[in-house]
Amino acid sequence: MEFDETALGGLIEESQDTHADALRAAREPLRDMVDLGQQARAGGGLDPEENRAFARANSGRLAGRARRAGRLLAGAGIVTALAEFIGRPAFAASGTDVQVLQTASSIEVLAVSTYKTALGLPYIGGSAANPVIKAFATTTMKQHSEHLAAFQAATTALGGTKQAKPDPAFVPVVDKAVAAITKANAANGALLVVGLALELENIAAETYVNNMSLLSDANAKKLTASVMGVEAQHVAILYAVQALLKAGDGADITLPPPAAKLPAAAGSVGFPNAFYPTSKAAPATQGATS
Amino acid sequence: MSASEPMHLSEAELRAMSADLDAMHHDLALPALKSSLTEWAEDIQARGADAPDEDTPAQRAFFARRRFLAVGGGIAGAAVLAACSSSSSTTVTPAASTTSGGATASGAAMSGGEGQQLTGDLRVVAMAASLENSGVATYAAGIKAATAGKLGPVPPAVVTFAQTAMSQHEDHQKAWNAVLTAAGQKPVTAVDPVIQPTINTAFAKVTNVTGLAKLALMVEDIAGQTYQNGLSVIKSTAGIKTAASIQPVEFQHAAILNFLLGNYPVPAAFTGVSMARPVTDYQV
Numbered sequence: 030m031e032f033d034e035t036a037l038g039g040l041i042e043e044s045q046d047t048h049a050d051a052l053r054a055a056r057e058p059l060r061d062m063v064d065l066g067q068q069a070r071a072g073g074g075l076d077p078e079e080n081r082a083f084a085r086a087n088s089g090r091l092a093g094r095a096r097r098a099g100r101l102l103a104g105a106g107i108v109t110a111l112a113e114f115i116g117r118p119a120f121a122a123s124g125t126d127v128q129v130l131q132t133a134s135s136i137e138v139l140a141v142s143t144y145k146t147a148l149g150l151p152y153i154g155g156s157a158a159n160p161v162i163k164a165f166a167t168t169t170m171k172q173h174s175e176h177l178a179a180f181q182a183a184t185t186a187l188g189g190t191k192q193a194k195p196d197p198a199f200v201p202v203v204d205k206a207v208a209a210i211t212k213a214n215a216a217n218g219a220l221l222v223v224g225l226a227l228e229l230e231n232i233a234a235e236t237y238v239n240n241m242s243l244l245s246d247a248n249a250k251k252l253t254a255s256v257m258g259v260e261a262q263h264v265a266i267l268y269a270v271q272a273l274l275k276a277g278d279g280a281d282i283t284l285p286p287p288a289a290k291l292p293a294a295a296g297s298v299g300f301p302n303a304f305y306p307t308s309k310a311a312p313a314t315q316g317a318t319s
Numbered sequence: 320m321s322a323s324e325p326m327h328l329s330e331a332e333l334r335a336m337s338a339d340l341d342a343m344h345h346d347l348a349l350p351a352l353k354s355s356l357t358e359w360a361e362d363i364q365a366r367g368a369d370a371p372d373e374d375t376p377a378q379r380a381f382f383a384r385r386r387f388l389a390v391g392g393g394i395a396g397a398a399v400l401a402a403c404s405s406s407s408s409t410t411v412t413p414a415a416s417t418t419s420g421g422a423t424a425s426g427a428a429m430s431g432g433e434g435q436q437l438t439g440d441l442r443v444v445a446m447a448a449s450l451e452n453s454g455v456a457t458y459a460a461g462i463k464a465a466t467a468g469k470l471g472p473v474p475p476a477v478v479t480f481a482q483t484a485m486s487q488h489e490d491h492q493k494a495w496n497a498v499l500t501a502a503g504q505k506p507v508t509a510v511d512p513v514i515q516p517t518i519n520t521a522f523a524k525v526t527n528v529t530g531l532a533k534l535a536l537m538v539e540d541i542a543g544q545t546y547q548n549g550l551s552v553i554k555s556t557a558g559i560k561t562a563a564s565i566q567p568v569e570f571q572h573a574a575i576l577n578f579l580l581g582n583y584p585v586p587a588a589f590t591g592v593s594m595a596r597p598v599t600d601y602q603v
Binding site (some may be wrong): 065109146168169171172175176179234238239241242247250251254255256257258259260261262264265266269284285286288289291292293294295296297300302303304305306307 | 349491
């Protein structure tokens, strides 16, 4: 396999520079949320009945999801620099936006813990791993950690309690998948890991796409919009990696890949939808703290 | 799947997998989108019956803003883009491009749909349609140049990427124009008059697949960031649903392009809006 670890390190550094620029863009709405929350608190906070009505409206979808799902890995406590930008809770009432943000946090908790588990496997995070897959898993886990911190910070800024536990409906699904992964050999295990990651990334992306029309706070919308495209990008790369693994072309998972050798269909496997679906979106209140 | 035997997939099976994903898209995503578009058009018509669809303060701020393209080094035409964006849109020459596969991106002129007195969500829609037209024109020109042998050897996977991405941009354009026509307006078939001359300049310098991929990456990043920015100003819930369903797809195109170019494919934990096009790119 042709691979230059130093070069990949450089690329990740470059991407971190890009990320720093984007992070600044994410901080701006978070700062605004603190200000807005403080103003709302001064004005008496949100209507509890509104929150209950929102939860009722989502309960049917939640029940359906719960029937199909189960429980997974313990939540990871993530602290990042973003949290420093968030002040004390701005108002006491937990609005619908708070519930949506808590659910987003619960999905990110699950994503972080899943990648962490995957990186503990020798063929994903060990010396035997494909370096591109290892770098992708490591960087993606970090990006999810930052999403989690941002959603938690936004929740706190709007006066809610930050969610640090995984989405309860998806935990059994992940548990079951992890159990199968531990029994698999390296080749199939890698495929199962990629399949599980794809499932979680699609759930995250579809949930955030769906949340865009549910959120009312402008800054919560901005934050969610800045995250959903990133999850979709994870999906695109995972689809491509999955296709190469299934084709027995794992050695072609390099950066860049040997484009001339790739099958024609590999060019479009990463983005199967012209419009991002929402059929796998988690109900907005599924991961709320109460 | 057996846990002990590695699974292999042939090119035909891979194609079948792509077909399955495509079928899923048509079964699930498109009906949901049609519902959103219908709802949006009805909402615009209902509001239009009561009062003109005036811009909100947020929309006015959005329209007034000029976000300059600070692409940075490494992308062909970046400097030209920055220069172009820093000039007033009132002085920009209308685009001269085609979505019908001209040999270059500066083929037959397209001006359809510009000049309508649109405000509010409809102006956002019109701008989005013109931006999608620019995306289609870029890929169409690239495919034509590749077919003519002007870009050297073109890997089959790159051809499939370009054809599929172009097709998806066509779908996006049709979706936006469906809203316009349902609201009694003309569809926008013109390219983005501000960004297109810059694309044309950059395209003229493209001599190989790598150059074309870099140009396409810039177009995709602009599109994704423009929708991300637009999500802050669109008033209609159905409109938000539509824009939200397109933004991630543009960023997926960008991820694959970055991958093919050897860049880290997901360069940031948060996507930004520094390259977003202002709604004033649509010339009222």
